Amino acid sequence: MPNPYIAASADRAAMTVRVILRNSVVLLLNANAIKENIRLNVPVRNIAFLIYELGPGQTHNNLTAMIEAAMVQGELAVPSASEAAEQLIGMWQGLANYRLPLGVGVEGVIAGIEARVTSAVDLFVTAYQSSERA
Numbered sequence: 001m002p003n004p005y006i007a008a009s010a011d012r013a014a015m016t017v018r019v020i021l022r023n024s025v026v027l028l029l030n031a032n033a034i035k036e037n038i039r040l041n042v043p044v045r046n047i048a049f050l051i052y053e054l055g056p057g058q059t060h061n062n063l064t065a066m067i068e069a070a071m072v073q074g075e076l077a078v079p080s081a082s083e084a085a086e087q088l089i090g091m092w093q094g095l096a097n098y099r100l101p102l103g104v105g106v107e108g109v110i111a112g113i114e115a116r117v118t119s120a121v122d123l124f125v126t127a128y129q130s131s132e133r134a
Helices: 004-028 031-039 045-072 081-093 096-102 106-111 113-128
Strands: none
Touching: 045 081, 081 113, 096 106, 106 113
């Protein structure tokens, strides 16, 4: 018979990972940030590199570190934290990368951020949950 305390602890750990990941991306992808990113689509290479490094690049690094910490704690079983972070970011973005620059359904993209993030985090945690925590 499964130990209810271990099951409850695993549920709390998975919920903690879900909440942290969801809240992080909701803050990064709020409506004002999306509109500013669209407005500032500057093709200058140095500025683009700097924006990437300070924005998506840093987000990827931070998310990789969070996933690595969850791996060390035995909450997630991920072959590569960096690749898993990129997969999760891709799920968060969905088709928004195509819709936003083209101005197609921007309001819908913005309105759907929280649901898309929550769904992606749930899928990610379910897919990579450690067998010890399952």
